[in-house]
Structures are given as C-alpha cells and as structure tokens.
Amino acid sequence: MSRYAVCDAIQELDPEKDHQRIVFLSSCYDFPFDAPRALEFALFRPARFTRYVVPRALRLRGALGGLLPPRRHPRLRTEMRCPSYPERYVMGKWGRRNLVDGKPTRFDFVLLLLMHHMRNFKRGALAKVGLVAIGVLLHGLLFAQEEQGSAKLLAVWAGMLPVILSAPHGGREPVPGVPVRRGIGVPQFTTERDSNTAELAQAIGRALGDRLDAKPFLIVARFERKYVDANRPHAAAYESAAAKPYYEAYHRALEDAAERVRQRWMGGLLLDIHGQSAEADTIFRGTDNDRSVSALQQKFGNEALTGPKSIVGQLALKGYKVIPNGAGEAREQRYTGGYTTRTYGSHRGTQIDAIQLEIGSNLRARANLDRMAIDLADSIAVFARQYLLVVR
Numbered sequence: 001m002s003r004y005a006v007c008d009a010i011q012e013l014d015p016e017k018d019h020q021r022i023v024f025l026s027s028c029y030d031f032p033f034d035a036p037r038a039l040e041f042a043l044f045r046p047a048r049f050t051r052y053v054v055p056r057a058l059r060l061r062g063a064l065g066g067l068l069p070p071r072r073h074p075r076l077r078t079e080m081r082c083p084s085y086p087e088r089y090v091m092g093k094w095g096r097r098n099l100v101d102g103k104p105t106r107f108d109f110v111l112l113l114l115m116h117h118m119r120n121f122k123r124g125a126l127a128k129v130g131l132v133a134i135g136v137l138l139h140g141l142l143f144a145q146e147e148q149g150s151a152k153l154l155a156v157w158a159g160m161l162p163v164i165l166s167a168p169h170g171g172r173e174p175v176p177g178v179p180v181r182r183g184i185g186v187p188q189f190t191t192e193r194d195s196n197t198a199e200l201a202q203a204i205g206r207a208l209g210d211r212l213d214a215k216p217f218l219i220v221a222r223f224e225r226k227y228v229d230a231n232r233p234h235a236a237a238y239e240s241a242a243a244k245p246y247y248e249a250y251h252r253a254l255e256d257a258a259e260r261v262r263q264r265w266m267g268g269l270l271l272d273i274h275g276q277s278a279e280a281d282t283i284f285r286g287t288d289n290d291r292s293v294s295a296l297q298q299k300f301g302n303e304a305l306t307g308p309k310s311i312v313g314q315l316a317l318k319g320y321k322v323i324p325n326g327a328g329e330a331r332e333q334r335y336t337g338g339y340t341t342r343t344y345g346s347h348r349g350t351q352i353d354a355i356q357l358e359i360g361s362n363l364r365a366r367a368n369l370d371r372m373a374i375d376l377a378d379s380i381a382v383f384a385r386q387y388l389l390v391v392r
Helices: 003-012 019-028 034-043 048-065 106-120 125-146 197-212 241-265 293-298 311-317 339-344 366-387
Strands: 154-157 163-167 215-219 270-274 284-288 320-321 350-359
Touching: 003 019, 003 270, 048 197, 106 197, 106 311, 125 366, 154 241, 163 197, 163 241, 163 366, 197 215, 197 270, 197 284, 197 366, 215 241, 241 350, 270 339, 270 366, 311 320, 311 366, 339 350
Parallel strands: 163 215, 163 270, 270 350, 284 320
Antiparallel strands: 154 215, 284 350
C-alpha cells in the first residue's frame, strides 16, 4: 500500500469510531520508522553510566556553544525544498484546524512551540528526538480534547467518491450562547427540525460505502435549526453573531468537499437531504426545475434525471412515489430546491449537480429509516455507475 493510499484510507475513517485503525495505519504504514523511534526514546532506560555522563556532556557543550557568536540566519529544514514539499512547508499549517472558526487547534500550537525550541537546539539531535517524542505523546491527549469543542456540532466525512451528502436540518444540539431565532421579516420562516434526516444521511453514507467500496463526502449539521438554518442565505440563517461561525463552518465544509470532488473527478453529485410532512409517503425532488443539474442534463439528457438508472427512476422501481417523476407532473412546484442547491449547483459553473430530496415523514420514521437508507443507497449506486463514469 502506497503512502498516499494510506492517507486516503485514513481520511475515510471516523476519528471517534475508527481511532485504533487510524493509529495502526499511521504508525505501521505512513510513518513506520518515526513512531517506533520516538517511542523507543520515550521509553528508553539508559545505563547508570550514561545517565551520569550525558547530562554533564550536554551542559559542557552548551557552555562551549555559548562562547560562539549566534547564527544570524539559521537554516531551517522546513525552508529546504524536497520532493515531497517542493515549495517548502510551514509547521503552523500542519494538523487539524478548528472546523468552526478556522483557527489553529491546540495541537497546532504545540507544533509551533516544539518548532521554536528545536531551532534553539542547533546541534542537539538528542534533544530534538526528545521533543518529537513529547509531540507524539501530546498529540493523542490534545486530539481527544479538541473533539470536545464546538467542532462536535458538525459531522464531516472526507469521501472517496464524487458524491456529497448534506443534511442541514436534522441536528438536535443547542448552540452555546445563541438564542432561539425569532424570524422577524424572514419569509417562510420555520424552526422545525427535519426529524431523522441527520441519521438518514449517515446511514445512506455507510450503505453507499458498502456498495461502492468507498464512502461519499458527508456534511451534517448537529446544531438545531432553531438556532442556525444552514440552508438559507446568511442574512436569514441566524440572528446572533455567536451563531455565525457555525453557519460558516457548515458551508466551509461543503465548499471544501465540492472543491475536492472537482479537483479529483472534474465533477460530481450533491444530494441535500431534507424532510417534509405534507405528503408523508412521498419524496419530492428539488433542482430549481433542472437548473442545479444543468451539467448532468447537457451530458446525458433527461434520462439521468428520470430514466430507469436515475435516482428517481430507481426509487420509482422500488415502489416509492417521487414527484416529479417525468411521467405525470413534469415541473417542480411545491419543493423546488433551496439555498444549497442554488449555491452549489452546476448552473453556477461548479461542476457539481445538486439535488434536494424532501423525504416524507413516514419514510424517515425510526421503523423505516434503515430501509429508506438502503433503498436510497442502492439507487445512488446505480446512478453513480451509470453517470459518474469514474465509479465502477
């Protein structure tokens, strides 16, 4: 397994459920030399003679080094070009960034601190190895602490398919320090949760991964809609400045997923999962009357939207009532899409075809959730093999 294949595999995994697998891949495949050396040093018990001599030798070396003039232009390894980093790299840009405000996490801070001290140890290789060992030990502790922060109000998967699943209205968590929205002057205002759509989106993602041997990208809002509505323009989405970072984090994750799909596959599909109770056993499709799927239509025609191997066509073959289905009602009337499809759809040159699915309340009830997820995943898999030509 190549190094980059390991990196891709790690990105597919859930940091909470698959943490042991992540550590195994990172230690045994990605960094098979570094991790054991760091741990060997951390657990090394030197002989008594070594414990006596080494500290005194280091103190003597430090005293002698103090007599030399300081370097004015130290040569940092981060500033050296190499095949892996032809443009050099910055330690502060490594590690996870806070999903909510984009600022460095505490792990980033530790890396910067270690780098600062490593520059002061110009010749002390032993001290540098010690700092690396400290970094390895601190990483696990700080990673766990970061997950307790505000980033927990989003569920984000880095996928390996040109498919993005999003669910902005299924969250159940309050946003700290943010009052409930009142909606003054906001048209069609509601704070009602689309029950079980967050769970449904994740279940679809898992089932799709089983069918295509790779997970889709996934962005799910865990914050409740009555605090932030991620499927509206920012002026109508929140009423407190404290809510703004959560809204921006959701859309930053969507933009990042769309950009990755564009770069790797030159285009893909975004399915925005919603719920409706007007017709409890019906699924409504919303594409702003085909605008947000204009690229798909130009390539394959209406067959890709309503044909037997389209998502709608496959759901119809399974017995679901889908509106519009291309046979009777041709235009979208009740649900035509939302802010997500209008913002990320291919009519805006994004190369991402965006479809909103409004799923009836009976279909997403707890008793029917697994079946709905499996049937949707089957339908998406058939569509992907037929129209997302990179998927086989």
